[in-house]
């Protein structure tokens with residue numbers, strides 16, 4: 001039986017990384033064999049592409065081609081084999097981020113992104129995506145306390161408003177898969193929303 005593919009999405013500073021570990025523990029306690037991974041990244045090649053992606057200046061199409069190249073390697077070498085072995089895959093960001101950042105943020109043609117996704121994923125989609133939705137100003141304040149900004153995190157609030165709208169469009173296009181989490185809640189409140197969804201699915 002194929003494993004479960006669960007992804008975590010949202011604008012930088014929404015609180016995704018804070019909750020991936022607790023979801024992993026929840027699932028392991030219920031017997032899941034799982035791997036935790038991230039994008040861009042997850043393989044030596046994809047991690048080196050991540051470094052270029054986060055620190056070299058480039059336009060939206062270049063970003064998309066780079067992040068989908070990293071995704072191809074990640075899907076081929078890590079995600080697909082793990083799922084085929086019946087393992088659960090927890091991934092911090094996946095293709096929804098391309099639609100939100102390169103589609104919404106950079107204004108790239110969504111059909112181009114859909115074609116890249118088809119080539120790279122060959123129909124493989126997450127079973128469940130937690131979308132951590134939060135006001136861009138709130139996320140920016142959280143980032144400011146937490147870390148130095150990378151190339152994209154330095155962009156202005158208008159960019160992140162477009163990214164958020166890109167996620168909203170994705171959520172409307174995949175209501176059974178993408179679950180909106182009110183990430184403006186407290187950390188405990190967000191954790192409770194996530195647990196409720198996992199229990200609703202009997203996971």
Ligand SMILES: Nc1ncnc2c1ncn2[C@@H]1O[C@H](COP(=O)(O)OP(=O)(O)O)[C@@H](O)[C@H]1O
Pocket residue numbers: 010011012013014015016017018019132142143145146183184185186187188190
């Ligand atoms: N619900 C929350 N309320 C307040 N601060 C939060 C919340 N969730 C995360 N944070 C803090 O915000 C910062 C960014 O969280 P992080 O999980 O790294 O976000 P992301 O992975 O979405 O970029 C961290 O300092 C984290 O402790």
Ligand SMILES: Cc1cn([C@H]2C[C@H](O)[C@@H](COP(=O)(O)OP(=O)(O)O)O2)c(=O)[nH]c1=O
Pocket residue numbers: 012013017039040063067092093094095097098099101102150152153
């Ligand atoms: C996966 C993916 C990420 N990104 C961006 C979103 C983030 O700004 C950045 C990844 O950084 P991020 O996931 O936030 O890592 P960290 O928590 O260490 O900052 O890459 C895209 O623009 N498109 C994509 O397809």
